[in-house]
Amino acid sequence: MSKMEVKTSLLDNMIGVGDMVLLEPLAEESFLENLKKRFDHNEIYTYIGSVVISMNPYRSLPIYSPEKVEEYRNRNFYELSPHIFALADEAYRSLRDQDKDQCILITGESGAGKTEASKLVMSYVAAVCGKGAEVNQVKEQLLQSNPVLEAFGNAKTMRNDNSSRFGKYMDIEFDFKGDPLGGVISNYLLEKSRVVKQPRGERNFHIFYQLLSGAPDDMLKKLNLERDFSKYNYLSLDSATVNGVDDAANFRTVRNAMQIVGFMDDETQSVLEVVSAVLKLGNIEFKPESRVNGLDESRVKDKNELKEICELIGIEQAVLERAFSFRTVEAKQEKVSTTLNVAQAYYARDALAKNLYSRLFSWLVNRINESIKAQTKTRKKVMGVLDIYGFEIFEDNSFEQFIINYCNEKLQQIFIELTLREEQEEYIREGIEWTHIDYFNNAIICDLIENNTNGILAMLDEECLRPGTVSDETFLEKLNQICAGHEHFESRMSKNSKFLNDHTLPHNCFRIQHYAGKVLYRVEGFVDKNNDLLYRDLSQAMWKASHSLVKSLFPDGNPTKINLKRPPTAGFQFKASVATLMKNLLTKNPNYIRCIKPNDKKATHIFTDSLVCHQVRYLGLMENVRVRRAGYAFRQTYEPCLERYKMLCKQTWPHWRGPAREGVEVLLKDLQIPREEYSYGRSKIFIRNPRTLFHLEDQRKQRLQDLATLIQKIYRGWKCRTRFLLMKRSQVTVAAWYRRYAQQKKYQRIKSSAIVVQSYIRGWKSRKILRELKYQKRCTEAVTTIAAYWHGTQVRRDYRKFFRANAGKKIYEFTIQRIMQKYFLELKNKMPSMSPIDKTWPARPYLFLEATHTELRRIFHLWRCKKYRDQFTEQKKAIYDEKLEASEMFKDKKALYPSSVGQPFQGDYLEISKNPKYQKLSTLVEEKIILADIVNKINRANGKGAPRIFLLTKNSFLLADQKSGQIKSSVPLSDLTSASMSAQTDGFFAVRVKEGTPAAAKGDFLLSSDRLIEIVTKLYRTCLSSTKEKINIEISDEFLVQFKQDKVCVKFVQGSPKNGSVAACKRKNNRLLEVAVPSP
Ligand SMILES: Nc1ncnc2c1ncn2[C@@H]1O[C@H](COP(=O)(O)OP(=O)(O)OP(=O)(O)O)[C@@H](O)[C@H]1O
């Protein structure tokens, strides 16, 4: 809780008083009045010191929400209005923080709300303790054990629709941090008689109804059950359904809870099988059968039902049937079998059903314990929650009520002992003198019941074990003898004559004055129920079952382990377990919840005074208050006390700096409270009378009002002032901002003006400086110019004489050099192309360069020709050689020549060697052919031409027939002297043969060919190379040709022959051949 949080107290907004200790005046009426008032205002919880009284509201109130849990979490017990959560929180924190084991003792009569209270405590603790997957699982298992146990152990009774028919004590175990680890459940005495018979208006245990209404069809079929309750004798039919209870839904809840707790599916199945078997046992009926020997016997009426049961739990039918018909008694190693009559058979059947069910219940508790037991062996902190059946007074009370009431008697005892002890201890702890308190101590009643020698239980055991005929009557007689003198025991037959005429006390009853009232017990059935016998035949039959759960429920049926000693009686067992419980509780710090039932009708808003008064009395609540108030009614530690009342005294308000105790002392002195009204303990202030406390409270209330006014006043003042200050501050802020803005504007105006003025001044100054600088520069320049001129004049004057003598030559040389340089550079740029026939040459720039220019042109041309020639191959060179020769011979001499310049000299035009036509000819000519062509041989008779093959070889020339290739003449070259031709464009030429040679006989040859130039050139060159002699080349328009013996003159004339451009030869006479050459 934060420091700023307002400290609250139980005393705030109280309806009546929240703590009965403060009741004023203390009387039963005011006590009831207070309870009623609070109950009417839905305040169902009221304290007596640290004890919580809880009234059953019979409706759900919105006071258990998670918000409420948070509200009560970690708050002091008296800080908030009374609540069961406050108690749970106190217990849990004391367990966690102070390591004190706790027990929560919940008492009250049936229907008062004990079971609900225990669940509320558990759920609160679950909500506030640690969290985490593992812890949550443990919590869930602990919480889910409740629905399982309630289904099997609770039933609808006249008083309560969900009445616990067993006592339950659960230890919840925590680790050092306060996280739950697990738990252990102990159960006490299940009311098993309910299995076979229920009083009117009550029901059997819930599970039977739940199973029949909630199980799915296939499950019922498997269990051989029918949904109809009326089919089963053990189920009471008049109240089979309970208002507001949905058995079917509860069945699903229970199965789900079983699963969460850790029951395997087959375990659940087995449990339901046993439940069905119990249910079906009730339907077995017997019929009498007389035997010859006069003994009564019984037989099972309808074997079908028996068969189904046997199938269900796996027993041979005959075995069970026998167990219902016979009883074997073993005495001194002898077995004696007696038959059972019908009544005995029914008794046996019911005993089996009861035993089966109660053993199943114990097995369930053990099984749950197995699941929820803590997994660690380390020391655990323990919180025990005891929810045990409440004190019961019925019209007809039997052994069960006796036992239950005995248990409540014991609980009351430890309540008294512990509260007193605690009170006493607190006084001692606080150093306050202890004054004796008068209260009723019920130890005397406990003694009456449990005394080992002459207690009622001891006598019942004695009676049960006694040989001889034993009956409930003999037991009552014995009681009458032994207990008659006891002040809490009443019996008609007792020696005490006091009751002889008490007609409210029947003869077969005894009455005990319990702490909670007088209860009349009928002795019928006491002995039997205490014995709690199950015929051995039956337990042996069960042990033989193949159903493993049933078998394990009857270990006493194992024939190898027959124990001839009688089993302990029910009373004995219960006494022992109660003693263990008491011992256990005494080691723990107790917390009490005392439940009260407001009416008998399970109705809301009804407060039956007499009923509540009765409970208040027997719960000893008044005594409780008295004990608590003995000496001092109210106590509180100093700190919260000072905190609550410090406003009542100037010295302590608003802060007390010093120990709280001194503060309280100052406070009380200041308030002038009489000294005997209070006492200072070590840590607490004790106030004797509630009046004093209420006086303090009243004053506090008044003072609080004053304080509230004061606070209001100050707050209002503060608020106004704050507002004023805020407005003032705002005004200042606004003004400041405005001023700032105005100043800013003004400043900016001044600033811009200043800048303008400044710029003008600067401009003016700069211009002035610029003018000065310009003037200076002009002065400098003028001076420099003047000086330069002056210096020039001086120098020229000094050097004039030297200059005149040499300048002309130098200038001339320089100029010439310059011109040449320019000339060469220009020439270089204007060079003509490299083609030798290119005739272009740049123009000459100056006349005096004429010779140089021409020379350069020549050199350039030669160089260019050389370059051109250098590219020639040998072959090409030879061709040009030949052409050159031709040129030397014929250029400007014969008009035919120019037309030959462009024609290449091919030589072999006929390709003699390749042409098959001339094959013969080529075989005749062995030497290489230099020239082969068709020429016309001019007939000397008529001047007409006939075609002949002209062949020139290295050594001779030949003429052959063009068609046949036959050689007509062959002349060695050495026999030739000259060749003649005209200067015209014709192709006629004569080849002269040396006189006196064999060829000379035939005479000279007159031939004609267009290729004259080539033929003559080649002829000339071949002759020269083979004979080293030159033949003569004659060019003349008239020459003589030797034909055999005649010399004929060949004359060339210009004319236009008939056949166009071709020259024509004609024999004019014996001595003349005329060739007409077309004029060009
Ligand atoms: N705090 C509560 N708020 C609302 N209803 C309550 C409260 N306490 C008890 N009841 C109602 O009273 C009924 C009986 O309560 P519960 O079963 O706790 O009684 P009991 O004291 O355990 O009785 P028994 O001794 O027969 O077991 C509950 O079923 C519930 O309806």
Ligand SMILES: [Mg+2]
């Ligand atoms: Mg209960």
